[in-house]
Amino acid sequence: MTEQEARRMRRARFEGLAHLVVEPLHRYLLRRTGADMVEDVLSETMLVLWRRLDDVPGLGAGSEADPGDVLPWCYGVARGCLANARRADGRRLRLVERLVRSQEETPAGAADHSELHAALDALGALDREVVRLWAWEGLAPRQIAEATGMTSNAVSIRLHRAKARLADRLGRKDAEPTGHKRDEGRSSQ
Structure with missing residues (x-):
């Protein structure tokens, strides 16, 4: 058969x-x-x-x-x-x-981040992703460049400009986000 x-x-x-x-x-x-x-x-x-x-x-x-x-x-x-x-x-x-x-179960004293999310939503998709990778995932510009396919220089420029726009939208006098060192946004290469 x-x-x-x-x-x-x-x-x-x-x-x-x-x-x-x-x-x-x-x-x-x-x-x-x-x-x-x-x-x-x-x-x-x-x-x-x-x-x-x-x-x-x-x-x-x-x-x-x-x-x-x-x-x-x-x-x-x-x-x-x-x-x-x-x-x-x-x-x-x-x-x-x-x-x-x-x-x-979110605590009663939990911070309201709606302003931050609105400011992030105002950024372009790529800028928003760069900021999130830097702030939330803790990646350096060189690592963000690898993840997004951009150059380290392009990431550093986008990150700098996006942080400035966020600071402006959030009404901060200095563009320094809390909890980050000043040299963290700069490329290590």
Whole structure:
């Protein structure tokens, strides 16, 4: 038997199995979960059945099978896929809850940075990225140049001008951001 004939026979076996089990599995899943999850779990179940086609009891070499022989095993596969989907949903919900709690737990005395974000948004996209890489990621102009594909000199000039525009927008008398040394914005080359 050629490889193409083997694939054709495998496909025919799977199509016969699918014809036999799709409707009962759909009903099974509808009785156990919400309609929004049924199609995804059914698809996952059919994928597992395709992968494990040779393990399905009662499914011989032909495409015809007895539902009493194959359905119990297929229900077990669907049950496992449903349990996996429920665990995944639980993980997603716990993550969302954690994220919401972390947003709510900001200290009452936390600084309001809306002015800074507005000033950053007023910069061009490339200038904003250069400033963020320098201030938030702590990169030197030489490293920023590597990350952005610009020259160190171009980064230093952009950074200097962007810091001046930010200082102007924020109403600072000196363009020196707090927490940074004076020579930190200059290229080391």
